[in-house]
Amino acid sequence: MSGPIPESLLTLCVVVTVFTVMFALGLGIVHGQVLRWTVQRPGLMTRALFSVLIAVPAIALAVTRVLELPRAAQIGIVLMSIAPGAPVALRRSLGAGGHQAFAPSLQISVVMLAVFSMPLSIALLNHVYAGQASITPGQVARQVFVVQLLPLGLGMTLRHVHEGFALWLESRLGRVGRFMLLAAVALILIDVWKVTIDAGLRGAAAVALTTAGALAVGHLLGGPEPATRTAVAIISAARNPGLALLVATLNRAPPEVTATVLAYLLISGLTIVPYALWRGRAARQEVQTEPTGNR
Numbered sequence: 371m372s373g374p375i376p377e378s379l380l381t382l383c384v385v386v387t388v389f390t391v392m393f394a395l396g397l398g399i400v401h402g403q404v405l406r407w408t409v410q411r412p413g414l415m416t417r418a419l420f421s422v423l424i425a426v427p428a429i430a431l432a433v434t435r436v437l438e439l440p441r442a443a444q445i446g447i448v449l450m451s452i453a454p455g456a457p458v459a460l461r462r463s464l465g466a467g468g469h470q471a472f473a474p475s476l477q478i479s480v481v482m483l484a485v486f487s488m489p490l491s492i493a494l495l496n497h498v499y500a501g502q503a504s505i506t507p508g509q510v511a512r513q514v515f516v517v518q519l520l521p522l523g524l525g526m527t528l529r530h531v532h533e534g535f536a537l538w539l540e541s542r543l544g545r546v547g548r549f550m551l552l553a554a555v556a557l558i559l560i561d562v563w564k565v566t567i568d569a570g571l572r573g574a575a576a577v578a579l580t581t582a583g584a585l586a587v588g589h590l591l592g593g594p595e596p597a598t599r600t601a602v603a604i605i606s607a608a609r610n611p612g613l614a615l616l617v618a619t620l621n622r623a624p625p626e627v628t629a630t631v632l633a634y635l636l637i638s639g640l641t642i643v644p645y646a647l648w649r650g651r652a653a654r655q656e657v658q659t660e661p662t663g664n665r
Contacts, residue, residue: 396525
């Protein structure tokens with residue numbers, strides 16, 4: 371199933387954009403601070419991983435069954451729910467006031483665990499849907515390494531080796547990345563708007579409810595700090611279409627499954643916007659009201 375934009379052009383645009391955005395994010399991360407902050411709070415990381423890897427798929431399964439969606443739509447939505455670590459999740463989380471040390475650590479942990487959680491989840495879903503789908507840890511690892519871990523690691527390494535140059539480059543590359551991201555989103559909207567409409571009201575409602583449930587659970591489990599709540603909520607809600615489409619392609623899924631994945635990408639992104647705006651506004655207000663001596 372393809373839209374008006376050639377698939378090769380859209381794929382190239384998305385890959386280059388994500389690589390640039392992740393590299394720019396890496397330039398702003400001090401890996402020592404990230405590791406220390408997270409190691410001191412294992413309970414928070416455990417709750418966050420539960421939200422991302424277990425709670426969201428459970429919500430998706432429940433929502434799709436209650437709304438009695440067609441089988442292909444159910445599979446597409448659940449497939450997205452088990453695909454964690456969206457490349458833009460970290461940027462959206464930080465932009466909405468997510469914790470500067472915890473959010474990168476959670477994103478990296480989720481991406482690395484996806485190498486094992488995806489094949490296991492697919493095997494479990496085969497029992498639910500009487501299917502024969504499969505994906506190997508190696509196939510997942512290649513996808514997340516090239517798209518996320520490699521550029522993020524390169525940025526963090528440059529920050530460690532030459533902090534001054536990294537900060538200079540981050541300010542400029544960050545602006546380029548934002549422009550590229552807006553352009554990529556525009557291309558995706560042009561390509562998938564019809565698919566989203568074809569998903570129907572029940573399909574759109576299922577995606578919105580699943581995303582809202584993910585935000586709520588992540589917000590609840592990410593406390594008590596507002597910044598960690600924001601990080602867990604957004605990283606829980608933003609799912610990885612690259613991994614979902616990889617599974618669909620490798621297993622020759624029907625076009626309806628791929629269409630549902632694409633519709634999920636758009637509807638879920640729009641559902642996250644109000645929460646991100648709310649958390650970003652709250653974070654700015656907190657900074658403005660914080661005593662100068664505590665900043």
